[in-house]
Amino acid sequence: MRGGAATAPMTLKKLLARAALCAAVLLSGCASGPVIDTRYTAKGQDSRAQFLILHYTQESLPNSVRILTQQQVSAHYLLSDESPPRIYRLVDENRRAWHAGDSFWKGHAMLNASSIGIEIVNPGPVPGPDGGKVFAPYPPEQIEALVVLVKDIVARHQIPPERILGHSDIAPLRKIDPGASFPWKRLADEGLIPWPDAARVAAQKSIYDDHRPDVAWFQQALASHGFKVPASGVLDGPTRRVIAAFQMKYRPARHDGEPDAETAAMLQVLNAPAAR
Ligand SMILES: [Zn+2]
Incomplete structure (x- = not known):
C-alpha cells in the first residue's frame, strides 16, 4: 500500500508535467524553446536604469x-516643443537607446547600457543679437512637462539626484547639450538634482578669493564630483572644457572655463554636503 501510494502521485505528477510541457509547446508553436518556471524571484536585483x-x-x-527613429542614434523619450508639449517614447525603458x-561618470563608463535618455527638442546655439551665439531658451511648459516625466522615471527606477545628468556632464569634451539655457536650478528646486547652498558658496568664495586653489585642486575636485578630467596639473584645453561644463550647469551666466574662486566654492560645497 505504502509503495503504491508513493508511486501513484509521482506518476500523476509526471503526467501533469508532460501535459503542461505539451501545452506550452503547442501555445508557443516552437518545439525548441525552453520551458521557463517563474515561481521564484530573486531579491538581489535592481533596475537596468x-x-x-x-x-x-x-x-x-x-x-x-x-533622425532618432531612422538613424544610428536614439533616445527612450523625445520631448517636443509643441504646445502643449508631447512626450514620445521611442525605445522601451528595458532596452538600450543609443544616446x-x-x-x-564617477567610475561608470559607456552609459547607454545603464541609462535612460531624454532628447528635448531645442535648437541649441542660435545667432544672438551681437552676432555671437546664444543658447535658445526652453519654453516653461516644456520644462514643466519634463519635470513630470523625470519625476516619474526616477521614482520607478530609484535613480538618485546625483545621477540625473546632462550629456555635457558625461561627455564634456564632445558635447555641450542640454546647454547653458537649460534650467538645472528648476530641477534642483523640485529636489531632483543636488544644488550648492548659496550661503555656503558665498562663505567659501570669500576664502578662495584670498587663496584660489591651483589647477591640480580643480582637477581633483572635478574628478571627485564625477567628471572624467585630466590630472595634468596644468590648465589645458580638456580641463577648461570640463570646468565650462560644470559652470554651464551651476553658473550658466558665465561658463568660460576659468578656474575662478566662485567655481571652486561651488565645487567644494557640492563635494562636501552639509551634515543633515
Ligand atoms: Zn546629447
Whole structure:
C-alpha cells in the first residue's frame, strides 16, 4: 500500500508535467524553446536604469523624429516643443537607446547600457543679437512637462539626484547639450538634482578669493564630483572644457572655463554636503 501510494502521485505528477510541457509547446508553436518556471524571484536585483541623461536635439521636431527613429542614434523619450508639449517614447525603458556614446561618470563608463535618455527638442546655439551665439531658451511648459516625466522615471527606477545628468556632464569634451539655457536650478528646486547652498558658496568664495586653489585642486575636485578630467596639473584645453561644463550647469551666466574662486566654492560645497 505504502509503495503504491508513493508511486501513484509521482506518476500523476509526471503526467501533469508532460501535459503542461505539451501545452506550452503547442501555445508557443516552437518545439525548441525552453520551458521557463517563474515561481521564484530573486531579491538581489535592481533596475537596468541607473542614470538619467538629458539632451537637446538641435533639430526641429520632424527632423528629430526622423533622425532618432531612422538613424544610428536614439533616445527612450523625445520631448517636443509643441504646445502643449508631447512626450514620445521611442525605445522601451528595458532596452538600450543609443544616446550617450563614449561617456563617463564617477567610475561608470559607456552609459547607454545603464541609462535612460531624454532628447528635448531645442535648437541649441542660435545667432544672438551681437552676432555671437546664444543658447535658445526652453519654453516653461516644456520644462514643466519634463519635470513630470523625470519625476516619474526616477521614482520607478530609484535613480538618485546625483545621477540625473546632462550629456555635457558625461561627455564634456564632445558635447555641450542640454546647454547653458537649460534650467538645472528648476530641477534642483523640485529636489531632483543636488544644488550648492548659496550661503555656503558665498562663505567659501570669500576664502578662495584670498587663496584660489591651483589647477591640480580643480582637477581633483572635478574628478571627485564625477567628471572624467585630466590630472595634468596644468590648465589645458580638456580641463577648461570640463570646468565650462560644470559652470554651464551651476553658473550658466558665465561658463568660460576659468578656474575662478566662485567655481571652486561651488565645487567644494557640492563635494562636501552639509551634515543633515
Ligand atoms: Zn546629447
